[in-house]
Amino acid sequence: MASTEMFPESRYRKTEGLGVWEHRGKVAIVGLGNSPTSRRWDGTLETSLGAWTMLAAQKALDEAGITVDDVDGVIACDKGMGDDWGGDASQGRGYFEAPYDSEDGLSGVSAHWLVKNMGLKNVKMTYHAPGCLSTALVAAAQAVGDGEAHTVLVVRGTGNMPGRYHQTPGNTTGGNGQWTNPWGWQLIPQIAFGFDQYCRTYGKNHDMMAPFILNQRRNGSMFPEGFYYQNRPDDLQITAEDYLASRWICKPMNMNDCDLPIQTAGAFLFTTAERAKDMKKKPVYVLNHVTQRGVVRSSLETMAETEEFSAHIARKCYEGSGLTASEVDVFNPYDGFTLFTQWFLEGFGWHGVGKGEALDFYAGDIRVEGPHPFSSSGGNNGNGRTRWWGHYDTVQQLRGEAGDRQVQIKHETGISGAFTPGHSDWLVLGTSPD
Amino acid sequence: MKILVSFDIDGCxxxxxxxxxxxxxxxxKAQSSGCIIGSCSDRALSSQRRMWDDNNIVYDFVSPKYALGDVMKQFEADKYIHTGDRDMDEMFAKKAGFDFYWEKEGAEEPWLAMLEESKD
Incomplete structure (x- = not known):
């Protein structure tokens, strides 16, 4: 198995009107695994993305009580989110002995790399999914539902190389970048602009974000798999003063509105509802999966487009799962830039939050012990950037295994997704297949 | 001669x-030589304070990186120095009227030589 195709675009659930998902409750998540975390790769092969992805995958298998021989499918988000290792000649970085003799296994991990190096000899299906582990997760749900494979490992290694992150070289730019790059990496001004529009429209301000940020960090302090928990517990103790004093990146977005790039790997194990009954962990059933690929009319997404994208995602999640907003217990939307999380909260109408109400909602009791445990994972702001903590937490919450983070409200259903309102993938999960 | 030395934290x-x-x-050593010392970093202010406290160093100031100018207003000195590892450090230092030293230059403790020279 030398290469892997992309999961076909036609198999993602992108539109409204598809009805209840045909495999609702017939696919389950039965294993989770996460490697250790670090701020940057230290250059040793033991902590490379390849090694850590194998570690995460093995943990997921162990949770389910199965072996590598039971796996017949692998879906990977094969590119990490950091820079390449060997691509930077100025750093003089050379490759290593096989299997670390290319980028594969260092700055990302392909499905076929994992198959080969974990000895997954019974795998007959591999796919790649672009962008986020979320995309690979929804692909796995569909592949298992369709019967293409019965036990599928979904993995991503996401890394951060030594040195600075995602620097745009040069002092000039052209094309669409001329409208955005002067203010930073493209998505940053877009999100900041959108949040500014939000504040002006609804009479809110950036200071009102503080309770959400502090709560994300608080939840991170109860997430042993997370980066801050393992490496920088001090940063989980930030105060409102700290948050408000944080340096502007692109006003009104400050440093603490941005998640921290880290080095880690994660794995999720999917199987059929039937097989799940014989595995060690309590199955968490997939009730629906949704993909969002919004088209904007210009180079910069407007608030009206963002609000519609968010509502569109919610309608698709509800339609395919048969759930209503009031039936969603756990809700973990992406927060990599915290200034877009309010769109999801309002679009889904979780706990009755309507347009323009999210920042007031943040000022209420959103602790995991309280009545509105929003983003119980602590998200990527509270754990470092992976884009999968929301899914991970939702599974743990539904199992009743979230430890100190365990929500005290009913936890029988959950929704998690990443990354933006315009471009994201979502899982609707439940403790019951019915 | 009074010298204020501001230290960046990460990478410095x-x-x-x-x-x-x-x-x-x-x-x-800088402090015992009479320098006013503290940190100007993107780290949270509370995290900066904890770092100094945990290491039993009585700091004179902690500040966000962008607020070096406010530090200058708070303390009277003959020389203001910021040392850091990023071009943002250099930009904010120069904007605030500080002398800037890259972290490797800072590790040579140029403030000690300045104090020595001022005695001559």
């Missing part, structure tokens, strides 16, 4: 992430 001080070349003993 040994307590940073990544650790930098300037040791806390160098900071202590």
């Amino acid at each position: 001080l040994e307590t940073g992430d990544p650790p930098g070349p300037i040791t806390l003993d160098m900071v202590r």
Whole structure:
């Protein structure tokens, strides 16, 4: 198995009107695994993305009580989110002995790399999914539902190389970048602009974000798999003063509105509802999966487009799962830039939050012990950037295994997704297949 | 001669992430030589305070990186120095009227030589 195709675009659930998902409750998540975390790769092969992805995958298998021989499918988000290792000649970085003799296994991990190096000899299906582990997760749900494979490992290694992150070289730019790059990496001004529009429209301000940020960090302090928990517990103790004093990146977005790039790997194990009954962990059933690929009319997404994208995602999640907003217990939307999380909260109408109400909602009791445990994972702001903590937490919450983070409200259903309102993938999960 | 030395943390001080070349003993030495010392970093203010407290260093100031100018207003000195590892450090230092030293230059403790020279 030398290469892997992309999961076909036609198999993602992108539109409204598809009805209840045909495999609702017939696919389950039965294993989770996460490697250790670090701020940057230290250059040793033991902590490379390849090694850590194998570690995460093995943990997921162990949770389910199965072996590598039971796996017949692998879906990977094969590119990490950091820079390449060997691509930077100025750093003089050379490759290593096989299997670390290319980028594969260092700055990302392909499905076929994992198959080969974990000895997954019974795998007959591999796919790649672009962008986020979320995309690979929804692909796995569909592949298992369709019967293409019965036990599928979904993995991503996401890394951060030594040195600075995602620097745009040069002092000039052209094309669409001329409208955005002067203010930073493209998505940053877009999100900041959108949040500014939000504040002006609804009479809110950036200071009102503080309770959400502090709560994300608080939840991170109860997430042993997370980066801050393992490496920088001090940063989980930030105060409102700290948050408000944080340096502007692109006003009104400050440093603490941005998640921290880290080095880690994660794995999720999917199987059929039937097989799940014989595995060690309590199955968490997939009730629906949704993909969002919004088209904007210009180079910069407007608030009206963002609000519609968010509502569109919610309608698709509800339609395919048969759930209503009031039936969603756990809700973990992406927060990599915290200034877009309010769109999801309002679009889904979780706990009755309507347009323009999210920042007031943040000022209420959103602790995991309280009545509105929003983003119980602590998200990527509270754990470092992976884009999968929301899914991970939702599974743990539904199992009743979230430890100190365990929500005290009913936890029988959950929704998690990443990354933006315009471009994201979502899982609707439940403790019951019915 | 009174010198104020502002230290960036990550990539600059040994307590940073990544650790930098300037040791806390160098900071202590600067302070015992009469320098006003503290940190200007993107780290949270509370995190900066904890770092100093945990290492039993009585700091004179902690500040966001962008607020070096406010530090200058708070303390009277003949020379204001910021040492850090990023072009943002350089930009904010120069904007605030500080002399800027890259972290490796800072590890050579140029403030000690300045104090020595001022005695002559």
